[in-house]
Amino acid sequence: LEAPSAVVGADDNVVLFAAVRPKDGALPSIVRAVSDRGGLSFGPIETVVEASGLPVWAAAGAISPGVLFHDGAWLLAFATEDGAAIGLARSADGRSFEVETEPLLRAAGEGAETGGIGSPSLARDGDSLLLAYEARAEAGAPPDIRLARGGPTGDGLERLGVALAAGEGCTDVKGEDEPCWDSFGVSEPELRSATTGAGRRVLRLFYTGH
Numbered sequence: 001l002e003a004p005s006a007v008v009g010a011d012d013n014v015v016l017f018a019a020v021r022p023k024d025g026a027l028p029s030i031v032r033a034v035s036d037r038g039g040l041s042f043g044p045i046e047t048v049v050e051a052s053g054l055p056v057w058a059a060a061g062a063i064s065p066g067v068l069f070h071d072g073a074w075l076l077a078f079a080t081e082d083g084a085a086i087g088l089a090r091s092a093d094g095r096s097f098e099v100e101t102e103p104l105l106r107a108a109g110e111g112a113e114t115g116g117i118g119s120p121s122l123a124r125d126g127d128s129l130l131l132a133y134e135a136r137a138e139a140g141a142p143p144d145i146r147l148a149r150g151g152p153t154g155d156g157l158e159r160l161g162v163a164l165a166a167g168e169g170c171t172d173v174k175g176e177d178e179p180c181w182d183s184f185g186v187s188e189p190e191l192r193s194a195t196t197g198a199g200r201r202v203l204r205l206f207y208t209g210h
Contacts, residue, residue: 001031003064003119003188006039009094010072014039017048017076019063027051027061030078032095048097049078049089057103058087066190068122068129069094075122075154077104077131083116086133088154104154105131112146112162115139123191123203129154132163132189132205142166142185145207163189164207182209 001018009015014035021028030049033042051061060081068075074091085103104120107113115136123130129150134143145164150157167183190206 002028005065005067005121005190007067007069009034009069009074011036014042015067015069015094016042017065017067019065019078020045020047027059028063028081030062030065030076030097046095048091048095049076049099054087054099055101057085057106058099060084062087064119066119066121068124070124075129077120077122079118079120079133083107083118083136086117086120086131104150105133105148105157105159107135112137112144115141117146119188121189121191123193125149125193125203127152129157130191130203131157132191134187134189142183142210143187145186145189145205163205166210180209184210186210 004018006016017032019028020031029047029051031045032048033045035042049062058080062078064079066077074094076089078087086105088104089097089099091097107117113135115138117133117135119134121132131148135146136143147160147163148157164186166185167180170180172178186207188208192204194204
């Protein structure tokens with residue numbers, strides 16, 4: 001299993017989604033497993049996005065699921081194995097997902113996304129759906145994290161630009177610039193909407209630095 005994404009679903013069960021690569025060399029698919037013990041153990045594993053049933057634009061297979069459960073509905077974003085697009089699937093029960101016929105986002109043919117896009121994460125911001133994802137300017141280049149915003153169902157998605165770039169904004173205790181620990185790239189974003197102790201709504205971005 002790769003790139004796990006866990007959410008709290010109906011009945012407060014923890015639902016874990018991940019990509020799986022069959023040993024026979026078949027294309028990767030998305031699976032899920034449920035825990036009713038607070039995330040201590042999961043099972044059984046069941047496929048929710050089957051590679052063989054994907055549209056042509058996702059023919060390379062589905063990886064890196066990012067799942068959002070909101071108002072009783074499930075949204076599952078996934079990256080294609082070739083980095084060409086990010087897809088979206090919907091479900092009413094978190095088990096039977098229907099993949100949209102068109103991708104949620106295609107990699108731009110030039111500039112900052114030439115090397116591909118991936119690792120999608122979804123969050124709500126009021127009536128908007130936010131998508132955080134990683135992008136590479138070219139194959140092998142350090143990734144950065146970008147944002148896009150759309151309507152409640154992901155319609156009209158528009159790129160907002162770079163949310164977090166590699167190796168920027170690091171200072172020491174004196175406020176002076178210093179080398180960043182993530183100067184070789186930032187990837188695998190996990191975007192979450194939260195409420196502070198003072199009641200303020202914020203967005204929190206977790207990520208892997210290289």
